[in-house]
Amino acid sequence: MKKIKFILYIFSFTLIFLNSLKAENFDQVDKISKNLRCLICQGQSVYDSQSDFALSMKILIQKKINQGKSENEIYDFLKNKYGDWIVYDPELNKNTFLLWVIPLILFVFGGILIIRKVSIK
Amino acid sequence: MANQIGNYSLYIALIASIFLIFQSSNSIRSKSKNLDSKIFSALSVQSLMVFISFFSLIYAFIISDFSNETVYNNSHTTKPLFYKISGSWGNHEGSLLLWLLVLTIFLFIFLINSKKLLIKYRLLTVLFQELIIIGFLLFILFTSNPFLNLFPIPKEGMGLNPILQDPALAIHPPILYLGYVGTSIIFSSSLAALVCGMVNKIWAKHIKKWIIISWIFLTIGILLGSIWAYYELGWGGFWFWDPVENVSLMPWFCLTALLHTIIVLEKRNIYQSWTIILSIATFSLSMGGTFLVRSGILNSIHTFANDPSRGIFILCFLFALVLLAIFIFFIYQKKNLKNISKSFLASKETAILINNWFMMFFLSVVLIGTVYPIFLEVINGSKISIGPPFYQKLIAPFLIPFLLFMAVGPNLKWIKDNLSKINFNQLILFVLSIIISYLLVKLYGVNYLFAVPLFGLGFFLFFLTVRDLSSKDSTLSQKISHFGFSLFILSILFNGIFAKEFTSNMKVGDEREFMNKTIKFENLKIIEKNNYKSLVANFNVSDNKGSINLSPEVRIYNQPKTLTSEADINSTIYSDNFLVFNVIKDDGYYNVRYQHKPLMLWIWFSIILISAGGILGYFKKDD
Numbered sequence: 001m002k003k004i005k006f007i008l009y010i011f012s013f014t015l016i017f018l019n020s021l022k023a024e025n026f027d028q029v030d031k032i033s034k035n036l037r038c039l040i041c042q043g044q045s046v047y048d049s050q051s052d053f054a055l056s057m058k059i060l061i062q063k064k065i066n067q068g069k070s071e072n073e074i075y076d077f078l079k080n081k082y083g084d085w086i087v088y089d090p091e092l093n094k095n096t097f098l099l100w101v102i103p104l105i106l107f108v109f110g111g112i113l114i115i116r117k118v119s120i121k
Numbered sequence: 122m123a124n125q126i127g128n129y130s131l132y133i134a135l136i137a138s139i140f141l142i143f144q145s146s147n148s149i150r151s152k153s154k155n156l157d158s159k160i161f162s163a164l165s166v167q168s169l170m171v172f173i174s175f176f177s178l179i180y181a182f183i184i185s186d187f188s189n190e191t192v193y194n195n196s197h198t199t200k201p202l203f204y205k206i207s208g209s210w211g212n213h214e215g216s217l218l219l220w221l222l223v224l225t226i227f228l229f230i231f232l233i234n235s236k237k238l239l240i241k242y243r244l245l246t247v248l249f250q251e252l253i254i255i256g257f258l259l260f261i262l263f264t265s266n267p268f269l270n271l272f273p274i275p276k277e278g279m280g281l282n283p284i285l286q287d288p289a290l291a292i293h294p295p296i297l298y299l300g301y302v303g304t305s306i307i308f309s310s311s312l313a314a315l316v317c318g319m320v321n322k323i324w325a326k327h328i329k330k331w332i333i334i335s336w337i338f339l340t341i342g343i344l345l346g347s348i349w350a351y352y353e354l355g356w357g358g359f360w361f362w363d364p365v366e367n368v369s370l371m372p373w374f375c376l377t378a379l380l381h382t383i384i385v386l387e388k389r390n391i392y393q394s395w396t397i398i399l400s401i402a403t404f405s406l407s408m409g410g411t412f413l414v415r416s417g418i419l420n421s422i423h424t425f426a427n428d429p430s431r432g433i434f435i436l437c438f439l440f441a442l443v444l445l446a447i448f449i450f451f452i453y454q455k456k457n458l459k460n461i462s463k464s465f466l467a468s469k470e471t472a473i474l475i476n477n478w479f480m481m482f483f484l485s486v487v488l489i490g491t492v493y494p495i496f497l498e499v500i501n502g503s504k505i506s507i508g509p510p511f512y513q514k515l516i517a518p519f520l521i522p523f524l525l526f527m528a529v530g531p532n533l534k535w536i537k538d539n540l541s542k543i544n545f546n547q548l549i550l551f552v553l554s555i556i557i558s559y560l561l562v563k564l565y566g567v568n569y570l571f572a573v574p575l576f577g578l579g580f581f582l583f584f585l586t587v588r589d590l591s592s593k594d595s596t597l598s599q600k601i602s603h604f605g606f607s608l609f610i611l612s613i614l615f616n617g618i619f620a621k622e623f624t625s626n627m628k629v630g631d632e633r634e635f636m637n638k639t640i641k642f643e644n645l646k647i648i649e650k651n652n653y654k655s656l657v658a659n660f661n662v663s664d665n666k667g668s669i670n671l672s673p674e675v676r677i678y679n680q681p682k683t684l685t686s687e688a689d690i691n692s693t694i695y696s697d698n699f700l701v702f703n704v705i706k707d708d709g710y711y712n713v714r715y716q717h718k719p720l721m722l723w724i725w726f727s728i729i730l731i732s733a734g735g736i737l738g739y740f741k742k743d744d
Contacts, residue, residue: 088508
């Protein structure tokens with residue numbers, strides 16, 4: 001019985017990890033513009049907005065892609081031009097270090113608290 | 122006239138508030154055995170006065186009394202009656218008056234419903250609640266008075282922002298506020314219980330009803346907001362992790378944690394301090410939310426009403442309340458709370474602790490994501506945006522263990538259970554879920570890293586709760602809510618991963634091909650309505666199975682002059698067809714956006730199920 005259980009566990013976990021990342025055929029313009037703030041709108045992404053700013057931004061992104069620029073190069077270009085504010089997904093740097101790390105630290109801290117409160121036996 | 126009545130009733134309510142604070146502290150000091158009838162009458166007067174004040178504002182809106190500044194700023198004679206009424210709480214001043222109304226009515230209900238409990242506890246709750254009420258009264262009267270007079274009286278009002286002229290948004294604030302304000306009773310009563318040394322099973326049983334009711338309203342309130350965002354904001358999403366949305370989600374996480382913890386307190390009489398801390402935190406987050414929204418600090422789609430000067434008041438007030446709470450907590454904690462006794466690894470108590478652990482983590486992600494940009498800008502002037510990708514990255518991976526615990530936890534027994542009894546039955550379901558999700562992901566070529574485990578555990582929770590639904594015992598409410606949650610996760614995943622969309626510039630008569638579908642722009646009509654002009658387009662979306670007609674609109678409102686896009690949505694139980702169009706330039710072209718969104722209705726339905734579990738729990742007979 002135990003063996004069967006064990007095999008079943010192994011089987012399901014292999015299935016979980018078998019799923020490797022494949023086939024990146026997203027529309028790049030869509031993907032990038034979803035991650036950009038429409039600077040003249042209130043809380044909308046460039047992708048979702050129909051403002052002149054957003055429309056010209058989409059054209060710009062398409063142009064950059066045609067020039068063979070990568071996603072990150074386009075973000076860097078836009079950040080230089082408009083500031084970090086334009087990107088919805090803040091990258092990890094000295095400004096955003098705490099942003100990414102605090103929740104994780106709290107999670108670990110909470111885990112430790114629970115372990116201390118729970119007796120194994 | 123209505124202006125004067127509304128204004129003076131607020132002053133009477135203020136006097137009642139001062140009287141109540143003195144009277145209740147006197148009664149507490151003199152250790153009176155009975156509830157002073159004066160307290161009850163003063164409270165009745167106060168509720169009545171706020172009620173009158175609120176209705177005189179509504180009346181002023183109905184008759185379009187533009188001598189009232191609030192009515193002038195937010196209403197218009199051509200607006201339909203329904204929106205004139207809902208407009209009275211669709212603005213800053215009116216919404217605060219609604220907060221106040223709910224505050225007083227809740228306290229009144231509390232006093233009636235707590236007759237069996239200790240008199241000192243009831244008096245203390247009145248005292249704490251009145252401290253909150255007086256804060257709101259002062260805030261309303263001196264910074265946001267809805268009854269300011271205008272002279273000369275204008276002929277016409279400024280109108281209500283058209284995107285707010287919507288049935289879901291008309292009832293969204295009151296429902297949400299019922300949830301927010303319910304947490305104030307939880308706050309006051311938990312402080313009172315702490316002072317009286319009655320943080321125990323009896324109190325837990327009593328306050329549980331308030332927790333459930335606030336939780337239901339908060340859940341439904343958030344749901345209504347999302348539904349509104351989905352069909353009104355015109356981008357086809359329902360949650361943007363926008364600061365104002367986050368602000369309503371934060372107390373929800375906290376309240377959900379409290380909802381679980383209070384059961385442990387009720388059954389096992391442990392986690393006393395933690396329950397009190399959660400009660401304080403939930404209310405602080407509700408108040409803090411009001412502060413963040415009303416102060417205009419947040420940059421958001423919802424900032425239609427903001428004024429930084431008012432923020433200072435709420436901030437100081439909130440600060441004072443939290444300080445008071447912390448002060449009371451540290452004074453009475455040693456005296457009146459026992460230390461948490463240890464619980465066993467495999468027990469319902471531990472499972473609930475784990476729920477709290479994840480809730481606090483989700484809360485911290487949302488809280489930090491919302492306030493971090495504000496602090497960063499103050500500290501070194503750099504502006505960053507924190508949007509959906511941040512939240513998805515931090516929350517999605519943690520949902521995997523969370524779903525697993527959610528599936529397994531409720532089946533554990535109180536005090537101590539045996540871990541090795543994880544039965545074959547469960548394991549088979551687990552393997553089955555993983556296989557299904559693996560095939561699903563393989564078949565449709567989903568390229569999202571966590572797709573298999575998320576789908577898999579979503580299905581696992583789904584199967585387990587379905588299995589448990591048939592077994593009869595007293596926890597039906599919990600099962601329905603957890604079942605609803607599994608549906609929620611699954612429909613969000615399906616919706617997020619399998620949504621398809623298409624954008625194009627089209628003119629009348631154009632046809633476009635998209636994913637075996639033909640989208641045809643058939644015609645465009647102009648319709649004149651009382652308070653807006655409307656461009657109604659007619660689209661036909663057809664595939665080999667059939668065709669549907671969709672008629673989205675672009676509305677040009679006259680007061681205030683605003684352009685809004687009204688999406689047309691065709692909903693079936695399988696999927697939504699969402700179509701919206703926008704005017705670009707005058708060359709006859711329109712920007713058309715068509716989205717095919719699977720299982721959209723199920724997202725709403727699952728949240729209703731989650732709340733239905735709560736409703737069932739509320740009416741459940743105590744065993």
